[in-house]
Amino acid sequence: MTHVVGESCIGCKYTDCVSVCPVECFHEGPNFLVIDPEVCIDCGVCVAECPVEAIYDEKDLPDGQKDYVALNARLAARWPLITQSTEPLPEADEWASRQGKRDQLVEVA
Template structure:
């Protein structure tokens, strides 16, 4: 089951996950990143790399988070591929603190 980026990524856009991913499955827009479920090989390397715990295996999501499966699939097709680490958003430090990390 593929991994997905959840709401914790909103306003952060940390891309540490991209540096540990063995395939090119991360895409991003101006406010967050997404995982292409067709490209994800389910290795899980991205989960501990995320500084705001925004990534989870789709099967581990609660019912109220299941919406992120379709959001990631749709937005990954519509956004550019990210293949290297990028600077986080200016709001990332505040968002990280808000999330308690």
């Protein structure tokens, strides 16, 4: 099992989770973060740090977000590693409460 970044991160990209990760498993795309399942040690410290509750244990992903397991793995292989917290996206607070954001995910950097 691993932890997975879900839909709530889209458009926000808060990076509080990155600064607490002991193994540097986060990768950064244009408007989303992902966790590399090959690196994640399933410690869970990132879960409590996410202000939009976007990080789940793989087995706890909400219905309709199960495909984020494969999505995180695929994008982690393509996107650059992020090892330090940065500022969230400019309109992160506005995006934080939105639902159904999957079609807004930008996969190409």
